[in-house]
Amino acid sequence: MLPQTHFRSVFVSDIHLGAVGSQTEPALRFLESVSCDYLYLVGDVIDGWVGRKDRKWTPMGTGIIREVLEKGNKGTVVRYTPGNHDAFMRRMHGVQLGNIFIEHSFLHTTADGRDLLVVHGDLFDRSCTKYQPVAFIGAWAYEYLGMANSALNKKRNKDGKRPIDFTTVTKRGIKKFIGKATNYEQSVMDYARESGFDGVVCGHVHRPQIQICDNGFVYVNTGDWVEHCTAVVEHEDGRLELLRFSQDSQQEFTLGAWEAIKKLVSPAAK
Ligand SMILES: [Mn+2]
Numbered sequence: 428m429l430p431q432t433h434f435r436s437v438f439v440s441d442i443h444l445g446a447v448g449s450q451t452e453p454a455l456r457f458l459e460s461v462s463c464d465y466l467y468l469v470g471d472v473i474d475g476w477v478g479r480k481d482r483k484w485t486p487m488g489t490g491i492i493r494e495v496l497e498k499g500n501k502g503t504v505v506r507y508t509p510g511n512h513d514a515f516m517r518r519m520h521g522v523q524l525g526n527i528f529i530e531h532s533f534l535h536t537t538a539d540g541r542d543l544l545v546v547h548g549d550l551f552d553r554s555c556t557k558y559q560p561v562a563f564i565g566a567w568a569y570e571y572l573g574m575a576n577s578a579l580n581k582k583r584n585k586d587g588k589r590p591i592d593f594t595t596v597t598k599r600g601i602k603k604f605i606g607k608a609t610n611y612e613q614s615v616m617d618y619a620r621e622s623g624f625d626g627v628v629c630g631h632v633h634r635p636q637i638q639i640c641d642n643g644f645v646y647v648n649t650g651d652w653v654e655h656c657t658a659v660v661e662h663e664d665g666r667l668e669l670l671r672f673s674q675d676s677q678q679e680f681t682l683g684a685w686e687a688i689k690k691l692v693s694p695a696a697k
Contacts, residue, residue, distance in 0.1 A: 431462040435538055436661035440469035440547065440630025441651035443512060444488040449474065451487040453672045454652040458494045461660070466495070466503050467535065469630040469649050470510025470547025499526035506533050510547035510631060511555060520574075531571040534578035534624075539665030541625040541645070542582065544575050548629035551614040553605055561602050568601040569594070572622075579623060591623045612636070616646050628659065637669050 439458070443449040472491075499505045505527040509516035519529045532546040549555045550571055556564055576593040583590055596618075604618040611632050619627035626645030635650025635657040647667060650657030656672035 431460060433462045434660040435463065435663050435665075436465040436467065436535065437461055437463040438467040438469055438545070438628055438647070438649045438659040438661075439472075439652070440510070440649040441471040441633055441653065442491065443471055443474040443651070443653055444491060445484045446474035446476070446512075446653075447483050448653050449483070449488075450652045450656050450672075451485055451491065453656050455487050455490045455494065457656075457658060457670075457672060458491060458498075462498070462501075463503055463660075465535065465661075466498055466505045467533070467545055467628070468495070468505065468507040469545060469628060470508055470549075471512040471630060471651075472507070472510075473513045473516070475515050476512050495527070496525075499524075502526065504528070506530065506535075506545070508532055508545060508547055511549040530574045532573070532575035534575045534582065535628065536582070537661055537665040537667070538663060541665065542579055542623075543626045543628050543645070543647070544572075544579075544619045544622070544624040545628045546572065546575065548611070548615055548631040550601075551605055551618065551629075552611055552631060553614075556605055564601055564605070565598045568597050572597055572618075575624075576622065583623070593622060596622050612638075612646060612648070616640070616644065620644050635669055635671070637667060 442451065442454050444451060495505060503526065507516065507527060507529045508531060509529070516529060517531065520531050522529045532544060535543045535545050537543065550568055576597070580590045600621065604614045615627050615629055625643070626647065628647040628649065630649045630651065632648065633651040633654055634648055635655050636646065636648040638646040645667070647659055649659045658670050660668050660670060662668065
């Protein structure tokens with residue numbers, strides 16, 4: 428077995444297993460090379476949209492599923508928030524299979540105490556929502572974000588903080604966040620910030636990014652395994668780092684082959 432590097436958390440999304448163009452082998456190599464306390468599958472991991480002709484499930488795809496199951500068996504908490512390409516998995520929200528949890532969204536608290544909303548993010552993409560009536564979007568948003576929201580309120584309650592009225596923020600506000608913001612990133616950030624999170628981890632748009640805003644709010648996009656081959660890791664001290672698989676080193680994979688395309692040092696603890 429390859430030597431594994433340990434991180435507190437690993438976030439991956441948009442592997443699009445089964446789709447032509449999925450860089451399944453580098454994704455598998457990456458997952459095999461890391462161990463972690465928390466593994467977040469941030470949606471579009473399996474691509475259920477692919478038609479018969481284009482179908483391209485490979486043994487590597489099976490390898491990824493097996494690797495995820497194995498990590499779960501060894502004690503990693505696996506949290507899977509399905510996306511629009513693996514929306515069939517959304518029917519299983521609330522299901523726990525061993526150490527694998529399937530929910531629409533999660534609250535992840537970093538080692539340095541930041542509360543992050545983890546969600547695939549297609550809800551905030553106007554091209555996915557523009558033909559839907561407001562009432563539908565509101566109901567969808569409420570269910571979709573409910574798990575992370577109630578987890579945040581439970582935590583705030585424990586910390587002696589006032590609960591956040593998510594019904595108002597989510598049901599009435601979602602159209603505002605989706606409709607008025609200039610872009611996807613801004614919509615996601617506006618929603619998460621107004622909902623009391625300290626940051627958001629999403630995927631969906633295949634634009635890997637770590638961005639720290641003025642008030643320390645952090646926007647994290649895990650990128651994808653079609654074009655970029657990226658993942659985000661959380662170190663033991665809560666630092667988040669975006670990693671990219673280097674094309675040149677696909678033959679002999681080691682963690683040294685990762686090019687840290689942006690390193691994020693956490694802002695001072697709250
Ligand atoms: Mn998506």
